[in-house]
Amino acid sequence: MNGRSTYLRIGRRLARICGLCLLAGGRMAVIVLTARRSARARRLTAELVRLIERLGGAFIKAGQIMATRVDLVGPTVAGGLNRLHDEVAPMTAAAAAGTVRRALGPLPGEIADALARPPVASGSIASVYRVRLTGRTVALKVRRPGVEEAIGADLAIMGVLARAVTRVPAFRRVPVAEITEQIGRCLVGQLDFAAEADSLRRMKELLAQMPEVRVPAVVPELCGDGVIAMEFVDGLAHASIERLPARVREEEVAVLVRAVYHLLFSGGFVHVDLHQGNTYFRPDGTVVLLDAGFTYTLGAEAARSFTGFFGGMIEGDGEGCADILHATVRGATSAAAIDEFRTAVADLVKRNTGARVRDFNLSVFCVELFDIQRRCGLFAEPEFIFPMLCLLSLEGLVKEHHPTMDFQIEAAPYVMESLLAEPPDEQRRIALP
Template sequence: MAHAAYGGRGTEEWECDMNERMTFFAFVRRLLQISGLTALSAGRMAVIAMTSKRAARATRLAAELVRLIERLGGAFIKVGQLAGTRVDLVGPTVADALGRLHDNVRPMTARQAATVVRRAFPRPPDGLTAALAHPPVASGSIASVYRVEVGDRVVALKVRRPEIGRAITVDMAILSGMARAMCRLPGLRRVPLAEIIGQVGRCLTDQLDFAAETRSLRQMREHLADFADIIVPAVIPELSGDGVIAMSFVDGLKHASIEDLPSQVREAEVAVLVRAVYRLLFIAGFVHVDLHQGNTYFRPDGTVVLLDAGFAFQMSGLARRRYTEFFGGMIQGDGEACADILRSTVRSVAPAADLAGFRRDVADLVVRNVGATARDFDLPAFCVELFNLQRRYGLYAEPEFIFPMLCLLSLDGLVKEHYPLMDFQLEAAPYVMQSLLSEPEIR
């Protein structure tokens, strides 16, 4: 999202500062570290595979995978978090192991956290730095969150990890190189991996700018103010600064909390979350890309708590309108309209592109998937086939559409697991109609 960091630094200066951190030496050193840790872990996995009993083998291998990701740190933890939301793709054993990456990553030391806070506040409020000596209540890839009492208030203090900017920048350069190489494989030639990694990398870099996240949290809270069952913590501006965000503390949050709820309550709360996400997407154009179980909490009282708006993206008015129109076409089963909308969003068209063939095949794809429940609608396969059709017919997609797809992919995994009979498309209908009727056509 467009942002300006604390102290008046603008977007260009922030990105320039981030780029300056990455040197060729840091790149090579990190690449060697990744290669060494991966080789070591591969050796351990081979031993586990040969020596473990069948019943325990998968669990031990998954644990070793998570251990590797945690040791790699940086952007690799974020990739692991996103993978962990897709139980249907990676399986329950791996997803359960990856779950600890959402909010149980090894935290920074108390000294590191105190250094960041003192940098943000030359004279921190009484008790602020002392509270950092206690273990954080959650710890993720970018920051750790501490429960802090300031006067008569209980505050959730999110503290950014020191040097995480350098790690993210180098990791994204490495992942970009890997994506370019993978695009040469036959099965991935038509998937825009390089563009996806580039867009995700920019969003991850934006996560380091806590001023932008502060604004995103406020926006998300405002957009969802009419949802009585959705709780978004309020930002406390006087206790927020460079590398630190203070929010109202929400009690009763439990990791993987949805598992403890009765099925009826679970389905009702999943529906609440889905509708809130649709409200953000279709009405506000606001995309929360990070809907893993470390940022979404389901409570027995029927409320859903949404945290952490660092990995968010604001769609342009035109992109939101076109995405909404495409989704509306899917709901109505109008495949040809979907094809025409998608055609209008591409950045360029090859000279010999077969537009009639493209229209026919996109229409067929939409019609084959219309009206399917979450259990039967394979969203990952749908997205990949959509990319394939665009590449096959020489139409080059607008990468801005990647973010709502990532958002819905993580949401789709949750729905498939806990409310498989939901009509994922029909639930969107009221928000799609409201969006299309409330604003004139954008050209």
């Protein structure tokens, strides 16, 4: 694709975004002026969800992330956004059949019949169909046609905005463009179904030692460009955690937290997309993780540094955490700013050590940490954004269903195991940068 057609595509996408936002803004203004107070929030939320669904592309992913934070956006907005997880309007049966035919060739009757029926779930990137084959049932995930162009244009627009933001004096040293680029690469990675199949296999392998967590196996002979097949897990229900007794909820939330920590600290594997369309809780005590599209593998250095920082958080070692962050920072500044950075980070860590989830707000912690970095002109490893996004979405679930959990102490065994697995010289380097 030449440069002219790329600019035209981005221009058309930007015009569509602006047009849809203006129309939605007009409808929202009418709702504010005419709706009864009791119905206003619900109707505004419905309009917001409708706008996000029509925008598609990266906007749906942003809406899904927002839906995981009921503590931040409120139950009305979070409840409305929840439908973006797996109830987005599906592609047509003809479009789904065309994608599968290009990937796998002529369609067997069982697959053709399944694609003619409504999907069992439909999200921002793909729709999922239940296919009954001889002796087994599989879930066939089919990528939406045209989603690559929409997300590509969205990321190009985001990149322009990120570069513009860095011209603002307050953000001149902030690696906004670099962080945006990394998140963009991760989003584009969701379109690579071969890579997602590999990630799903790796996630299943890493969690094999946790029988209370189930990850479906990939069915390789039915995978292709834009198509992933995996074993179908029966008995899954939307908003499944709401149907469980309080005690079972807490037990299964703890299982999910331990699984996420094991992936993160033992494998450097970050699941960034822990919404209710990908995470299911069953009455038998098992947790099911279905999707590995929006995942990220930390580099070895970033994984070691993040593990060391989290270990310092658990121990209340503010000075150690400050040293670890300082060892990863980008940018040059004065000795006075470095001293201020160390002191402020150490104080922030000490103030938040040992707090239970109901008393600890990770989003506030991240904002304050970012503000310290901005003020001092020193910014930690941009890869840290991925585990932070993962833990932010996980924190929302924990706050709602297990608020007495000590989020940090639950991580301690996995952090210690990861640190002890390092060679002695590396352990010392992490502890004393």
